[in-house]
Amino acid sequence: MADVSRIRLGAVYAGATIGPLAGGLVAPMLPELSESLRTSVTDVASSVTVYFIPFAVLQLVSGTLGERWGLRRTVRAAYLVFVVASLGCMVAPNLGVFLAGRAVLGAANAFTSPLLLASLGDLVPRERLGRAVGMYASCMSGGQSFSPLIGGLAAGVDWRLGFAVVAAVSAMLAFAPPLGEPRPGTEAPPWRPLLSPRMGLLSTSALVSFLGSAGLPFLVALYAHDFLAASPEMAGVALVGFGLAGLVLGPVWGTVCDRIGGRAVGVIGALAGTGLVAVIGLTGSLLSLALWWTVAGAASSMLTVSLQNLTMSAVPGNRAGAVSVVSGFRFAGSALAPTAWLPVYHNGSTIAFVAAGSSQLIAAAALLCLRGRDDPAAVR
DSSP states (O other): OHHHHHHHHHHHHHHTTHHHHHHSTTGGGHHHHHHHTTSOHHHHHHHHHHHHHHHHHHHHHHHHHHHHHOHHHHHHHHHHHHHHHHHHHHTOOSHHHHHHHHHHHHHHHTTTHHHHHHHHHHHSOGGGHHHHHHHHHHHHHHHHHHHHHHHHHHHHHOTHHHHHHHHHHHHHHTTOOOOOOOOOGGGSOOSGGGSSHHHHHHHHHHHHHIIIIITOHHHHHHHHHHHSOOOHHHHHHHHHHHHHHHHHHHHHHHHHHHHHOHHHHHHHHHHHHHHHHHHHTTOOSHHHHHHHHHHHHHHHHHHHHHHHHHHHTTOGGGHHHHHHHHHHHHHHHHHHHHHHHHHHHHHOHHHHHHHHHHTHHHHHHHHHTSOGGGSHHHHO
């Protein structure tokens, strides 16, 4: 039985990589995509938004639906859609087809990431849940780390190779989904508890956490290209540190959440991230950009792990629904980031990074508004 549990956990952690891998793949390859698809960089940058909008919107319902349909069948079907959509992007002859493939990828991811995270509540004892959530966040950061690297390396040869990698990984994961049975009829998880003040505060924090930090790889890559004359390969390497920091520190932040509470950890992460993102627009070399972006990744990971821990206990009767809703707002931040920051960037790169970083202050304020008894650490 212990071996089965380890296999299930391994499947959950491995599946955590696919969403960030697919979502961030295009960041370092925007110039190559624009040339290949015969369009502008601004137009092809919309592929980031097109991916994250369906991903964010569908997560408002995907967790609850996944609980009803069963995690096994839902996640496996989503992985198979990943395969088809990735191959569609790979062979896209024009921007329209490419954007359609990106939208389908985002929709499929709405039925993997939150369901996988929610399944940890059934696989891990409560006293070790914080660390398990941190490990999950670490694996997501791993996908985020290697996504720009894979995208940059692929762009140096042929950008289509990046989508071939996503298709291959998704095909392998389709045979290792977590277990979970549907809950039909009166046993189906309720929707109403998702509309609570606490869920509103967590969702607000989640949205700005990605709008002002984790959703900025495209902006950092453009800054590296425009001001530091970096090649796609080197821009991809410079971006890796953000996710690597989360990969290494995710379990650490999870353990800290178990000890002092997710709210305190989240406030610290948001305040630290504010200053660290603002500094990016002042860097004058690729090395300094990579270093500051890596430290910003550590702060972002701290905020993300805290929000995931707080959300896991927000709606006990519908854990997957709560996780998917908050996750939807988190990635809505990524969807809105290009629209919000590109116009500011074109008027001043420094101002863009300062404005983006400062938006995380909203997350700190929202978390401070959570009552102490809502924090898992406070109830113990």
